[in-house]
Amino acid sequence: MTKEIALLNHLWTDIYYQLRYIHQEKITHQSVRILQVIQKEEEAGIKEVAEAIQVSHNTASEHIKRLIEKKYVFKTRSSKDERKVILRLSDLGIDVLYRHSSLDEDKLRQVLFERMSDEERQRILEAFTLLKERAKDVHDL
């Protein structure tokens, strides 16, 4: 059981190391994490970001200010509660996050379409779909 888990993790990190984007703008760890939270969570505001990256609300507010300066993020307000900020990624922000968490499209193209049969590619996509499906709502600890 531990063997399969270790194997999958080894494959996971090897694949990412091989296929990730190389030429990336300078960006901090916290910035990437915040962009991820905004993209993956529905209606994230300052408070949600602060909880997600485990910093105080004022620190989170500062982070967001910098991300807005860089045009990665913009603010809207909730219509239900005018105090609440709703954060959204700009096109640039989506792009930057993509290049810091996704696999390089050119490399994927080579792997999936030049080095695989249609049937092999299909098997890969089905396996990832299955894993994503079963990973939904896994609980922490």
Next chain:
Amino acid sequence: MTKEIALLNHLWTDIYYQLRYIHQEKITHQSVRILQVIQKEEEAGIKEVAEAIQVSHNTASEHIKRLIEKKYVFKTRSSKDERKVILRLSDLGIDVLYRHSSLDEDKLRQVLFERMSDEERQRILEAFTLLKERAKDVHDL
């Protein structure tokens, strides 16, 4: 073709967001990248690290100094060329990198062993093995 690539990337980031480790020590972006280089490359020294993260050799040297202070990394010297440093991850460094790039073992355990049949798990592992195999030596641009 673009559709399959976008789909795979979407699945990739969703799976990582769901299954990654949450409780992590503070560590910078550059530190993670350096630890990855040391782990995945054979016999990385200061020069290799500098090239990999695209900074000057003196900056790379400073980074390594800090990583050694934190006991994530230690130095040996090449026996062939005594000028050359060979960097290695300590057990702590391996552990820290693991928690910043791998999938959470407890979560994987739930997904692979409580929510999948033997046959499904087998299909996942085979798909990842295939993808890793074909990803080998993909060239940049």
Next chain:
DNA sequence: GTGTTTGTATCGTATTATAAGATATATTCC
């Protein structure tokens, strides 16, 4: 409607990270 809570923003301050030029040293190559 006044007081409290909630969500966010800003100011001040401190520490750490990041980066590179200048310079130094040890080893290897020729």
Next chain:
DNA sequence: GGAATATATCTTATAATACGATACAAACAC
């Protein structure tokens, strides 16, 4: 022995990170 190579250190500069204190407006409580 001199040049090239690999690394280390010192200095200096800027940006990132973090939080306490404070402020304020919207929402809620009664």
